[in-house]
Amino acid sequence: MTDDLISNDQMPFPTPDIVGNPEPRCPCLLLLDTSGSMRGKPIAELNAGLVAFKDELTADAMAAQRVEVGIITFGPVEVQSEFQTPDVWMPPTLRAGGETPMGEAIERGLAMLEERKKVYKQTGLSYYRPWIFLITDGGPTDDWKKAAALIRAGDNNEKKAFSLFAVGVENAKMDVLAQIAVREPLKLKGLRYRDLFSWLSSSLGQVSRSKPSDAVQLNNPVTPNGWATIE
Amino acid sequence: MTAAWRYAYASVAGTSHDKNGSPCQDAGSCRVVEAGAGGSILLAMASDGAGSARRSEEGARLAVALFLDEFAEACRERGILAIDRPFILAWLTKLRRRISARAARTGTRAGDYACTALGAVIADDRAVFFQIGDGAIVISGRQHAGDYDWVFWPQHGEFANTTNFVTQRDAARALEIEMHLGAIDEVALFTDGIERLVLDLRAKTAHAPFFRPLFGWLAATQPPEVSDTSPALLQYLASKQVCDRTDDDKTLIMATRRPAPTPATAHAAAAKSASAV
Numbered sequence: 001m002t003d004d005l006i007s008n009d010q011m012p013f014p015t016p017d018i019v020g021n022p023e024p025r026c027p028c029l030l031l032l033d034t035s036g037s038m039r040g041k042p043i044a045e046l047n048a049g050l051v052a053f054k055d056e057l058t059a060d061a062m063a064a065q066r067v068e069v070g071i072i073t074f075g076p077v078e079v080q081s082e083f084q085t086p087d088v089w090m091p092p093t094l095r096a097g098g099e100t101p102m103g104e105a106i107e108r109g110l111a112m113l114e115e116r117k118k119v120y121k122q123t124g125l126s127y128y129r130p131w132i133f134l135i136t137d138g139g140p141t142d143d144w145k146k147a148a149a150l151i152r153a154g155d156n157n158e159k160k161a162f163s164l165f166a167v168g169v170e171n172a173k174m175d176v177l178a179q180i181a182v183r184e185p186l187k188l189k190g191l192r193y194r195d196l197f198s199w200l201s202s203s204l205g206q207v208s209r210s211k212p213s214d215a216v217q218l219n220n221p222v223t224p225n226g227w228a229t230i231e
Numbered sequence: 232m233t234a235a236w237r238y239a240y241a242s243v244a245g246t247s248h249d250k251n252g253s254p255c256q257d258a259g260s261c262r263v264v265e266a267g268a269g270g271s272i273l274l275a276m277a278s279d280g281a282g283s284a285r286r287s288e289e290g291a292r293l294a295v296a297l298f299l300d301e302f303a304e305a306c307r308e309r310g311i312l313a314i315d316r317p318f319i320l321a322w323l324t325k326l327r328r329r330i331s332a333r334a335a336r337t338g339t340r341a342g343d344y345a346c347t348a349l350g351a352v353i354a355d356d357r358a359v360f361f362q363i364g365d366g367a368i369v370i371s372g373r374q375h376a377g378d379y380d381w382v383f384w385p386q387h388g389e390f391a392n393t394t395n396f397v398t399q400r401d402a403a404r405a406l407e408i409e410m411h412l413g414a415i416d417e418v419a420l421f422t423d424g425i426e427r428l429v430l431d432l433r434a435k436t437a438h439a440p441f442f443r444p445l446f447g448w449l450a451a452t453q454p455p456e457v458s459d460t461s462p463a464l465l466q467y468l469a470s471k472q473v474c475d476r477t478d479d480d481k482t483l484i485m486a487t488r489r490p491a492p493t494p495a496t497a498h499a500a501a502a503k504s505a506s507a508v
Contacts, residue, residue, distance in 0.1 A: 126387060
């Protein structure tokens, strides 16, 4: 194509070499409740949602190169996936059981995110403001006050260390979630995990395309057709 | 052994803009003025209007036009020594006032005109550069011939999608200025749209195999009679090689006063760039 470029009398327009820079990264941390109450259909729907999440992220060329998924489950706290791009990330098959140590999971997740940012900085990768999705069907069974303070310290307009979204499922303690998250927690309609992850995938795709100062217009999930309600 | 300045510039709308019909929000221009006391001075400015700001293409055009007017007048009358920090700050203040006045007149906000600014003023033996926002200015290497140095690294905040604009409250604080003593024969200014194609972000260097062949080509052209977009550069910025890698608006301004390469050196430069591909 560039061979056809207009040439002047003295010298044809050259085809310069361009740099193969690594893509900027858009980290997304999932903090998932896998406590005993998730047994049966809820955990099966969550697992199916994760598989759909991978499929949709991989189908979006930009998101496939830029989004990095990390997963920590709680019941007990366990790192299921370190941050990876969707092409190499394998959705885990989660099992339900145990308590709901949400406070510990948040603290562990924020530490994992800080570690990842260090790697980005060391290797010269640029990155977008990370997203954290906290999804639970209950309430914390451990001390969550410190975790809530850490969230307030990082998820604000000055620090902008990350954006945390809390999603309650079925009998989740929405009042406690409201004290943990800065943003108003969302309530999942029924067990529509797949719709949630489909929305998350397309939203991350939008973020990973955004340019300086672009205000990313996310689809509101709180609509009659959306996956969430606000209580 | 310097020749007259030859320059080329072009701004091309990103392919994402083609899709949603929004205009190219970049602006850029270049011109050579004769200083009253003798010698010619090159003036160049590129400006990238913010994607989300509704009238940012107007902001970018205002920034470039006011730069050419004010800097050309000062350089003609008083030479490059007129371009010091207070002068650049006064230009910034005037630009912000113009934007505020236009916003007031049209019922818009100053932030709707958000844009970056990259400026270069180059005389025979000294130069002044300044920048607010992302994109970069690249000059011929001060250490090794054939290398290129950046003047300011693109201003990105912690995140890939944040930068500074002339309209923000603390724009004067974001303004970087460098006074350079000595001759500069080659300069390129470009906006964020091609930043990732021409800067090695890991090594934090300007990618010489991009700039070297383009400057070689430019040196073989004739000095433009009037300042206007370069069709060759325009076609290159709209080419598949570029658009496969960026869907953003992009502006590239290049100027050289190196002598035209002889056929032998041109051949060697072409071979060198081919081996780098």
